[in-house]
Every structure is written in structure tokens, then in C-alpha cells.
Amino acid sequence: MASDAEQKETYAATLKSIQEARERISGFAHVTPVFSSCCVNQIARANLYFKCELLQKSGAFKFRGACNAVLSLPKDIASRGVITHSSGNHAAALALAAKIQGIPAFVIMPKNAPKCKVENVKRYGGKIYFSEPTLESREEIAQDVQKQTGATLIHPYNDTRVISGQGTIALELLEQIPELDALIVPISGGGLISGITLAAKSVNSSIRIFAAEPKGADDAAQSKAVGKLLTNSHTDTIADGLRASLGSLTWPVVRDMVDSVVTVTDDEIVKSMRICYDILKIVVEPSGAAALAAALSAEFQSKLQEESLNHIGIVLSGGNVDLGVIGDYFN
Amino acid sequence: MASDAEQKETYAATLKSIQEARERISGFAHVTPVFSSCCVNQIARANLYFKCELLQKSGAFKFRGACNAVLSLPKDIASRGVITHSSGNHAAALALAAKIQGIPAFVIMPKNAPKCKVENVKRYGGKIYFSEPTLESREEIAQDVQKQTGATLIHPYNDTRVISGQGTIALELLEQIPELDALIVPISGGGLISGITLAAKSVNSSIRIFAAEPKGADDAAQSKAVGKLLTNSHTDTIADGLRASLGSLTWPVVRDMVDSVVTVTDDEIVKSMRICYDILKIVVEPSGAAALAAALSAEFQSKLQEESLNHIGIVLSGGNVDLGVIGDYFN
Numbered sequence: 001m002a003s004d005a006e007q008k009e010t011y012a013a014t015l016k017s018i019q020e021a022r023e024r025i026s027g028f029a030h031v032t033p034v035f036s037s038c039c040v041n042q043i044a045r046a047n048l049y050f051k052c053e054l055l056q057k058s059g060a061f062k063f064r065g066a067c068n069a070v071l072s073l074p075k076d077i078a079s080r081g082v083i084t085h086s087s088g089n090h091a092a093a094l095a096l097a098a099k100i101q102g103i104p105a106f107v108i109m110p111k112n113a114p115k116c117k118v119e120n121v122k123r124y125g126g127k128i129y130f131s132e133p134t135l136e137s138r139e140e141i142a143q144d145v146q147k148q149t150g151a152t153l154i155h156p157y158n159d160t161r162v163i164s165g166q167g168t169i170a171l172e173l174l175e176q177i178p179e180l181d182a183l184i185v186p187i188s189g190g191g192l193i194s195g196i197t198l199a200a201k202s203v204n205s206s207i208r209i210f211a212a213e214p215k216g217a218d219d220a221a222q223s224k225a226v227g228k229l230l231t232n233s234h235t236d237t238i239a240d241g242l243r244a245s246l247g248s249l250t251w252p253v254v255r256d257m258v259d260s261v262v263t264v265t266d267d268e269i270v271k272s273m274r275i276c277y278d279i280l281k282i283v284v285e286p287s288g289a290a291a292l293a294a295a296l297s298a299e300f301q302s303k304l305q306e307e308s309l310n311h312i313g314i315v316l317s318g319g320n321v322d323l324g325v326i327g328d329y330f331n
Numbered sequence: 332m333a334s335d336a337e338q339k340e341t342y343a344a345t346l347k348s349i350q351e352a353r354e355r356i357s358g359f360a361h362v363t364p365v366f367s368s369c370c371v372n373q374i375a376r377a378n379l380y381f382k383c384e385l386l387q388k389s390g391a392f393k394f395r396g397a398c399n400a401v402l403s404l405p406k407d408i409a410s411r412g413v414i415t416h417s418s419g420n421h422a423a424a425l426a427l428a429a430k431i432q433g434i435p436a437f438v439i440m441p442k443n444a445p446k447c448k449v450e451n452v453k454r455y456g457g458k459i460y461f462s463e464p465t466l467e468s469r470e471e472i473a474q475d476v477q478k479q480t481g482a483t484l485i486h487p488y489n490d491t492r493v494i495s496g497q498g499t500i501a502l503e504l505l506e507q508i509p510e511l512d513a514l515i516v517p518i519s520g521g522g523l524i525s526g527i528t529l530a531a532k533s534v535n536s537s538i539r540i541f542a543a544e545p546k547g548a549d550d551a552a553q554s555k556a557v558g559k560l561l562t563n564s565h566t567d568t569i570a571d572g573l574r575a576s577l578g579s580l581t582w583p584v585v586r587d588m589v590d591s592v593v594t595v596t597d598d599e600i601v602k603s604m605r606i607c608y609d610i611l612k613i614v615v616e617p618s619g620a621a622a623l624a625a626a627l628s629a630e631f632q633s634k635l636q637e638e639s640l641n642h643i644g645i646v647l648s649g650g651n652v653d654l655g656v657i658g659d660y661f662n
Contacts, residue, residue: 281385
């Protein structure tokens with residue numbers, strides 16, 4: 001086990017870099033509200049506090065990291081633009097951050113990305129290149145475009161600026177609800193949970209952090225189980241935002257500081273989406289509902305009692321979903 | 332034209348009764364948030380401020396009036412319970428208000444009420460009696476149950492306590508966004524718009540009030556046109572909460588103080604629901620989206636310019652919608 005000082009150098013972000021990100025994106029990103037509901041608390045047998053990142057600009061938390069990354073670039077480098085490959089929410093967020101700075105954004109998206117996520121990128125003026133739905137195809141096209149344009153690659157999660165930006169959620173949430181004793185955060189590439197964990201444990205070292213992961217893309221659960229970074233060989237989940245695998249910068253945080261990974265089925269995700277729509281009256285995408293699904297799972301419900309957890313922060317990460325698809329889920 | 336003093340006695344509520352209602356329901360009802368969006372403002376060519384009554388307890392503004400009515404009852408009368416006939420949102424709101432006070436609520440609902448609205452009444456412990464989908468059938472059954480139980484009838488809108496409760500929305504909204512120069516409010520039986528109009532024009536006499544009404548249930552537009560209270564002989568709209576006709580207490584306010592009624596088609600309502608889901612990320616029912624539909628209509632867009640209106644309050648009245656139906660609307 002490394003000492004505290006060594007650990008801090010090891011990880012991709014620090015409380016300081018996250019505080020600086022907060023300062024940087026202030027006035028650009030929303031301080032999102034926290035919702036709660038007696039009805040949902042009854043179902044969950046705990047007090048849940050929903051951090052509504054679906055109400056963030058661009059409809060997802062991704063704007064925080066993208067905005068911090070864009071605003072961190074020196075002017076001459078920024079002017080050549082930014083580029084990314086993403087299933088969608090990071091792409092739209094980066095396009096919006098670039099638009100605000102008046103620089104171009106080049107986006108490589110898989111052909112099968114949800115229509116609304118493609119529309120979001122277009123809405124913010126991003127230039128789209130479609131790839132095959134594999135990481136290899138995306139990265140190859142990204143490299144080509146980068147060579148042509150000189151744009152800076154902003155990775156969706158394996159980037160310290162992005163991780164620091166996402167961590168600002170925890171600083172806000174722990175000010176909004178200081179009594180939280182646990183957080184549940186969806187996990188995919190790990191940028192969101194890394195930033196949040198580094199920030200939250202710096203502010204409150206005893207806070208417990210749980211990752212919510214689809215069973216059909218459970219690289220984090222598998223990696224934690226064997227103590228070694230594994231990647232998804234294939235994925236099968238409706239949570240299109242949670243299909244990525246952990247990266248070299250995010251895995252160490254998940255390995256050392258995330259307390260546990262709770263896996264959830266697509267059925268559990270749909271059930272949680274229904275609660276968000278029916279009771280909270282907010283639009284969440286499947287990935288966005290994963291943390292609530294984890295909170296309601298038998299696995300977490302037994303942890304609640306064992307560990308006497310009462311006040312749980314739930315990160316509802318985004319709300320970009322094709323409306324036509326919603327009816328199919330709920331019928 | 333009656334003098335100011337005479338007028339104040341004529342109308343169903345006063346600034347004082349609305350302020351008292353606010354005091355009474357404080358701590359029971361939510362002070363709902365106001366949302367805004369640059370993207371929506373671009374579409375609407377004005378600054379829109381969305382008063383999110385879908386986030387009110389029971390999922391609609393109706394809780395304000397129901398709660399004020401229940402809390403206004405003397406204890407011995409309250410103990411026998413309350414009764415109403417309603418298309419749903421008032422019913423659920425009354426059931427919740429009664430539950431909070433520990434008294435029974437008896438609810439007569441039309442057989443064809445949306446499933447989620449029936450579920451909402453059940454969730455709050457209301458006792459349901461189903462009627463034919465006509466006002467006559469509802470009122471007949473209500474009278475029978477009232478005779479048996481001694482419960483107090485709380486009309487969905489033709490009730491001064493209810494109207495005063497709904498008016499609290501305007502007091503909140505004009506404090507939240509003092510620069511508003513117009514409000515758009517959905518109209519059905521008129522309880523919501525009467526309360527809001529009486530409150531808003533007391534606080535700011537120059538504020539303009541527009542009613543949003545479905546073309547398929549346009550008794551208010553027809554009544555305003557001829558200066559005489561007319562009722563809908565039949566209705567044809569997806570906005571199930573806007574099918575009622577104005578009442579004796581609400582018509583005078585609409586006649587004298589509502590500036591104009593803007594009618595909207597079901598297609599316009601669906602388009603506005605889509606904007607709420609896609610951009611604002613909130614769940615609205617068809618009735619709840621009517622005011623935004625009015626704001627985007629050609630009729631209102633020309634008024635915007637003629638009258639130099641810049642800051643428009645939009646009352647999103649409720650969010651109780653069957654999720655299975657949403658997909659049908661949006662496909």
C-alpha cells in the first residue's frame with residue numbers, strides 16, 4: 001500500500017485540480033439541483049438525493065469535463081480545435097464547450113449511436129465523422145482527422161482535465177447535502193467515478209463510494225474481483241453510455257478507492273427509469289438510471305443495513321434518450 | 332365597468348386570500364423551481380421561464396388548491412372526509428392532502444381516466460368510485476357518496492379555497508422572476524388561471540395574462556369571443572386535464588382580467604411535449620405542455636412583437652402521463 005503522498009501523485013486528479021476545474025467552469029456549467037422524493041425513499045428504504053446531471057448543459061455531466069478540458073488549452077492550440085470519439089454525450093458536451101470558445105469540434109461517432117445524441121452534436125455545431133461501432137475504428141478515424149486538422153484529442157474519460165471536471169459534481173453535492181454517507185455513481189470508462197471519488201474522499205474520508213455497472217458490460221466488477229484491469233470483450237446492455245471499459249488513469253482510482261461495484265440488469269435499469277419518469281418527473285437515459293437501479297438492488301439493500309447507510313447520493317448522469325424508444329421500454 | 336372595490340368583492344379570491352393560502356400550505360406544498368433554456372428561448376424568440384408544477388407534490392399544481400381547501404376545514408367537518416369528482420390530478424392531490432391530515436378522501440373518477448392518474452389516487456389512499464365519462468354521471472355519484480359519508484365536496488376548480496391555493500403559484504413566480512411581463516397559463520375549469528390572474532395582477536397590474544386552451548375544448552375562447560359563459564358540448568383533445576368547462580366563479584376573472592385565450596392543436600401540444608422531454612428533460616402531460624404550445628403558436632408569436640413582450644412565465648401544470656402512451660405520441 002502506497003503512502004498518502006505517493007498515492008496522490010499516482011492518481012489522475014487531486015482535490016486541487018478539481019477545485020481549479022470548478023473555478024474554471026463556473027459560469028459555463030450549471031450547478032445542478034438535487035431532488036428527493038418521499039415516495040422513492042419508501043421504495044429504497046433510505047434517503048436518496050438525486051444529483052440531476054441530466055439538467056446539466058448538453059443533457060449530461062459530460063459538459064463539466066469537456067468544458068474544463070477546452071478551457072485548459074492554451075489559445076494557439078485551442079484555435080486548431082478539439083476532436084474526440086464518443087458514444088455521444090461527451091461528443092455533444094465537447095461540441096458545446098468548443099462552440100462557447102469559438103473553436104471547431106470534430107467528432108467521431110459510431111454509426112449506431114442514438115439519434116438524439118447525433119442530433120445533440122449537430123445542434124452545437126460539431127462536425128461528425130461516423131465510424132464502425134468498434135473502439136479500433138473510432139480511434140483510427142480520430143487519428144486521421146487529427147493529422148489533417150491539428151486538433152487536440154480530448155479523450156472521453158482517460159484525461160486528467162476531464163476527470164477533474166467530472167469531480168466537480170462531488171464538491172457541489174457534498175455542499176448541497178453534507179450528511180451523505182454514501183454515493184452511487186454509474187461506471188463506464190471511469191472518468192465520472194474517478195473524479196467524484198477523488199473529490200468526495202478528500203472532503204469526507206469516510207464516505208462510501210459504490211459504482212453502478214450493467215451486467216452486460218461489467219469490466220469494472222471483473223477487474224475489481226481479480227485486482228487487475230480487464231476490458232469488455234463484448235457488451236450487451238441498453239445503457240449505451242456504459243459500454244466503455246476502464247482506462248489506465250481511471251482504473252487505479254477504482255481499484256484503490258471505490259468501495260464496491262454493484263451490477264444491475266437491463267430490467268432493473270428500466271424499472272429505475274420508470275421511477276424517474278413516474279415519480280421524479282425527470283427524463284433519464286438508461287445509463288442515467290443505473291445508479292438508482294443499484295440502490296434498489298438486493299445487493300445494495302443488504303449493504304444498507306450492514307453498514308447503517310442512511311443518506312445516499314445518487315448521480316443521475318444524463319437524460320439524452322430517443323423518445324420513440326421510451327415507449328418500447330415501458331410497454 | 333365596476334369600480335375596483337366592487338370588482339374585488341365580485342371575484343372568487345383576493346390577494347389576501349391567496350397570501351393566506353400561501354401561509355397555510357407552506358411546509359406542505361413545494362416551492363417549485365423555475366427552469367429556463369437557451370435552446371428553448373431560441374425556438375420561442377423570447378425568454379421563457381418554466382414554473383415546474385409537475386415537480387409539485389402529487390405531480391401537478393392541484394395539490395396547492397386541494398391542500399388549502401383541506402387545511403381550511405374546521406376539524407369536526409374535516410373528520411368526515413372530503414370528496415371530489417375529477418379527471419385525476421385534483422383527485423390525487425386531494426387524496427394526498429387528506430392523507431396528510433389523516434382524514435378520508437372519496438374520489439369519483441371517469442372510467443376512462445389515464446391509468447397513472449388512477450394509480451396516483453390509490454397511492455395516496457383515496458377511495459375511488461368510477462363513473463361514466465360525463466359530468467352528469469360524476470356529479471350524481473358524488474352526491475350519493477356525500478349523503479352516505481357526510482364528506483365535504485371540494486370542487487376541482489369552482490371553489491374559492493381551491494382558486495386561492497392555485498394563486499400561490501403567481502406569488503412565488505413573481506418573486507422568483509420579477510421581470511416577467513406576461514404569463515401563459517393552461518385553462519380548463521379555470522381555477523388555475525383565476526387564482527394566478529388575481530394574484531399576478533395584484534402584484535403587477537401591467538402584467539399580461541394569456542390562457543392556453545386546446546382547440547378541441549375551447550369553451551374559454553368561445554366564451555371570451557361572445558362575452559358570455561359557454562360550455563363545451565363535447566371535447567376532442569389529448570389534453571385530458573383541459574376538457575372541463577369554466578365555472579361560475581372562474582368565468583368572471585377570465586372575462587374581465589385574462590387578456591387573451593390562445594388555442595392550440597393536439598399536434599402543437601405534442602411538439603411542445605417533445606421540447607420538454609428533449610431539451611428541458613422533464614416529464615409533462617399533454618395538458619402540462621399547452622402553455623408552451625401557446626407560446627410557440629403563430630398567434631402568440633405575433634403578439635410578442637406587437638406588445639414587445641420579452642420575459643414570459645410559462646406554467647407547466649403537471650406531469651402525470653401514462654409512460655406507454657408517450658412512445659405513441661413521439662413515434
